[in-house]
Amino acid sequence: MTPRGDIGLAPPLAARETVVTLPDFLSAEECERLTAFGESEGMAPGRLTGGVMVSGIRSASTLWLDDDTLPWFTDRMIEGLALLNRRWFDFALMGFDEGFQLLRYDGAADGGDFYDWHIDIGRKGLNASRKLSLVLQLSDPADYEGGTLEVNADGTPAAQPLARGSLTAFPSYVLHRVAPVTSGRRYSLAAWAHGPAFR
Numbered sequence: 001m002t003p004r005g006d007i008g009l010a011p012p013l014a015a016r017e018t019v020v021t022l023p024d025f026l027s028a029e030e031c032e033r034l035t036a037f038g039e040s041e042g043m044a045p046g047r048l049t050g051g052v053m054v055s056g057i058r059s060a061s062t063l064w065l066d067d068d069t070l071p072w073f074t075d076r077m078i079e080g081l082a083l084l085n086r087r088w089f090d091f092a093l094m095g096f097d098e099g100f101q102l103l104r105y106d107g108a109a110d111g112g113d114f115y116d117w118h119i120d121i122g123r124k125g126l127n128a129s130r131k132l133s134l135v136l137q138l139s140d141p142a143d144y145e146g147g148t149l150e151v152n153a154d155g156t157p158a159a160q161p162l163a164r165g166s167l168t169a170f171p172s173y174v175l176h177r178v179a180p181v182t183s184g185r186r187y188s189l190a191a192w193a194h195g196p197a198f199r
């Protein structure tokens with residue numbers, strides 16, 4: 001029977017994956033450039049998500065970067081996104097419509113900064129068109145304890161690689177969290193590729 005419509009016509013992928021990490025996406029020196037930039041601009045502490053106060057969901061300091069803030073970094077992210085999407089996701093994507101969010105999680109023995117279980121797709125504005133989430137590990141894992149990014153795609157939380165400079169990608173409808181940082185300081189950067197609704 002001849003398939004109707006475009007079913008079965010997806011381009012060849014390396015594999016279909018839910019969570020993919022590119023190790024060594026950035027060098028240690030490039031990670032340092034990003035965190036130093038964040039500190040020079042000032043990172044605002046807060047418990048914000050989607051511009052709304054949601055006390056208890058997230059505690060972290062943040063700074064938004066526009067696509068023209070650090071052009072070298074934007075170029076790298078576009079390259080990384082193209083590679084990830086071509087090889088593993090094959091989503092219809094338009095771009096990084098909301099820039100990039102630099103995050104700082106400060107540790108405390110009695111419960112430091114964290115980001116509790118959530119998905120990145122929201123109901124309103126740009127949050128509604130998020131499709132692929134990207135998380136960049138900017139700290140040396142020796143600099144903090146706790147703070148592991150866990151992704152729960154199949155009922156079991158899976159700890160993602162901590163290595164500095166690695167880039168982890170997963171669909172924005174997948175549950176994930178950052179465990180509380182119990183000592184030291186962890187920096188990361190989150191980005192979202194947007195596009196037309198899943199169908």
Ligand SMILES: O=C(O)CCC(=O)C(=O)O
Nearest residue numbers: 103120135149178188190
């Ligand atoms: O900091 C991280 O590792 C993840 C951040 C995150 O999940 C988010 O900003 O939506």
Ligand SMILES: [Fe+2]
Nearest residue numbers: 118119120176
């Ligand atoms: Fe998230």
